[in-house]
Amino acid sequence: MRKLWWRHAALIVISIIMLAPFYWLLKTAITSENIYEYPPHLLPVRPQLFNFVDVWYLIPFPRYLFNSIVVSLIAVAGNLVLNAMAGFALTLPFVGRRSVIVLLLSCTLIPFQATIIPAYLITAHLGLLDSYLGLALPLLSTIVCIFIFKASFDAVPRSLIDAARIDGLGEMRILLRVMLPLSTPAIATNIVLSFIWSWNNFLWPLIITRSQDMQTLPLGLARFLSYMEDTTGALYAFVVMVLAPGLLVFLMAQSAFMRGLTTGATKG
């Protein structure tokens, strides 16, 4: 059993490296020491929670949080519906299937930063400026998530699908009744990934939102960063408040998410 001890040691070291930034973030958020002094203190000095109060009143945090939640919910809903349908369509043989796959793969290589002006012009044309739908539209479907669905649909045994077809189920009902119940892990992965990517989106909301009360959390953070360039506790308190909701959702869903990704689509 010597191997076990060695494995635990390695994993503990890795965990420390991964958790050190979180600890430092929390420590600086509860003490507003000027982190320019050398040597930095490993343990918090005179901890107090007033930084959070200052931040709460300076930046309309509830409004930003609410906007971020609404946009993320739209994005997650959109992703589930569109990715499932596209993933299922890609499992069916049709002419030009490979070229659609290559097209989708090459779409991932187009950087968002280079598409801002045309994307803005199109959204303005649709009249969705400064609105939740306008914010969520580019995020409604993600290519990586489509392939995650496609992989788990490929693993569904053909016999089940053929049986359903013989019973006369339409394609949509096959997707809903046969495919999706068997790939809950892929669903969990889709939910978490699309939530993460829409929650962290920074550049698109910056360009498309006009009024103060349509801003999302990343914009609030970027605004705070510039407004409070120095590194006292207030900036870090705000970083903690921005990260907490995302981490909370992830920690709650992580067992399903982990099970989803790690137990593979189906056995055998």
Next chain:
Amino acid sequence: MRWRRILLSRFFIVPAVLLLGTGAWNVYVDLHAHGLLEGSVIDAAGKPVAGATVILSVHDFVTQVEKARTRTDAAGRFRFDDNPSHLIQLQAQDGTEASPRVTIRLWFRGQDRVVTEPLRLAPNA
């Protein structure tokens, strides 16, 4: 039976607890946010000072704005009832003597607070 499983699942309990906590906190804030602020002024020897002016200034990240002034009563006590902020500074002045600026941090705007530590006047250095 399905409802019981959902009610006990994490996805219901955690948001419910959060909402309950926010609601309770809001009620507590409404009951205690009248902006009352009381304290006392003493001189270098520790005797209460009557008629000293006390300045309340609101401390923002960038600027510092004086919001209100009051005078202490015969027993050297002063009272503000319109404190608008959560981060304020108090300073007592009596003729040439002045006390150091005391920073007071509150948990929410206008929290009623009795400042236990009196403002001690010191000869203006």
Next chain:
Amino acid sequence: MRSRRRATVIACFLAPSLLIFIVYRILPLVWNVVLSFEYWSPLHPATWAGLDNYQEMLQDDDVFWLALWNTLIFLGSQPVAIALALGIALLVNSDLKGASVYRTIVFLSYPLMTVAVAIIWHWMYNERGGLINYALRQLGIIHQPIAFLDSFAWALPSIIIANTWQVLGFFMIVLLSGLQNIPPHLYEAARVDGAPAWARFFRITLPMLRPSVFLCLVIGMLNSFSAFDLIYVMTNGGPGHATELLITYIYKQGFVSTRFDYAAALTVAQFAILLLLTWIAHRAVGGNAGAIE
């Protein structure tokens, strides 16, 4: 008649997603391609420029070559991150007590907002009060603090380490799901033949992980775009152009120097290079893009 009905069903299943990609990815790419052959700024009519933008990019602009080189170094660091993640995945992929706790800890950094990660690491690399300088000095590895983000040698590696810290968890998860899809009987057969651990690894584990590795490589390429926020907040191009990636250079040429035509040419160049790299990675992994696990 049945196949035509099926074709319409497939079409309307694919339509919404494809519509989103066409409107928000392909049309802008076409816009960029057209623009890269013109002189244009927001208030002036576009005039034909032929290959001037490309000619300037290839011959006149040494920052383009530096940004390209930095981008390739950045993309080169992704396989290192994937190898690290594979190591961790192997460690965690056992019936160890607490394995799921370790998995969550390693993955915890991925859902974070890149702007927040940049703020944390921007401070950790600080010369005076930063944690990394403090740790290195306590361990006696260095005596004088290193200004990581201000030195031409250390700036890009620092950005790469911060990016690796964030994406390591996601690579680990993807590889873990690949590992667990390998049917156990293959291992029994190899163990029966007396193959040592490393032979099992190279002859069974690695070949079976090909689809997961390819997915990680594609994600790695995407990371060079999400690194924009990291660089924008941490070094904004770094000392001189030391941490200028193509993506940050495109943003600067477009919005800071208001040269959208030149930025379009850079975008087309970047798209072509990444397409080539994806094709090479696809070939290296034993070309079958469809079988992505």
Next chain:
Amino acid sequence: MKRRTFLAGTAATALTTPAIAQTSKKLTFLSWNIVDQADLFKTWFAEFGKLHPGVEIEWLDKKGPDLPPFYQTQLAAGTPPDVVDLQGGIGVEYAAQGALLDLTPYLAKQPDVKARFNADYLGNWVWEGKNWLVPFYVAKSLLFYNKSLFKKAGIEAPATSFDELLTQAEKIGAGGGDQTGFLTLNFDWLYWALFRMNDVELLTPDLKQPAFDTPKMIETIERLAKGTAGTAINKISWTGRWVEPLGAFASGQVGMLNAHSSAYFFLKGQGAWINPDTLGVAELPGNWSVPTLHGYGISKGTKDPDLAWAFVEFCTAKKQAQEMADNRRILTGYTEVDDTLMDRIKGQEPLAYAVLKTQLEHTDKLCGNWPLPSDSRVKDAFYPELQNALLGRKDAKTAMKEASRKVARELRRA
């Protein structure tokens, strides 16, 4: 903002209604990172609404690096904000692109408005003989110095020449520990006074050709590079942006700092040691300084230029300028308002008074503010090469030859 808005917000969700309400007339005002004055702006908008019934003001605020992308995208979409707050070089750049409205006729029609402003600061945004922006927040570079380090190194007064500046920096730098003598900000040409005091010119008077590749420039760079290699000049001068250089000076280990007056409030927050006895303030040798000004401009694409001008005139009027000056402790370029602000803070904050006083003197010796249509491109072509030379990664001669070639190409293309 009552706390309960969070709960009320979750109930009333308007999912897709665009927030731009259609009223009779709407004026859009885009400000540059002035979100801390939200309350002040609300009172201004209400007051302006009374003067011009039926006008609704939409206020947008973007922070520094984010304003150009937002404004350029709006320009491309043909919906630029009517009034925009621009800074330094960007003002002339957007004017040269034809994005801004020429304000000369408006200023000519109302000489009283033109007389408000300090002529040098107003002249900062003159391009092809026309005025494009009116200042409302002025700052220029000055020399902060650490009096205790000066005393320790036996220096009585700040330097009055470039040579004296370097020798003082060397003396302080030799003070041991990780002490360094001199430090400067490097964005927006803020360091240019160092070269201007050595009679180095960036461009020819007609702004068409580079004119900096001279033996005098090479010598200045070599002396600065020698100082940077040692401890006379802190390396962060050439690589830091805002937090690093000012944080280093605030830690008390740097003798002198070349920065503009808004850096003072950051230093006061960071450095506990800063008080009138420990922080000295002076002009740079030769009284040269680089301005960083904020001004109001009007987008040419505005639907109602007269209304936009009325708003600009309203915002720079005496009452409003005074309120902005008092709230943010800044100088507005409106000579009368600045004098009253100075009198008020003379008693309250002697140090802030000393800092702001330098901003009103020697405004005839401004440098580093050439009206260039391609200011950011020239800066991007010049500075990396200068930085390489100053950090000793390239010798000064080749660096300046390369910079000269690149700057010439940018000027030709503009």
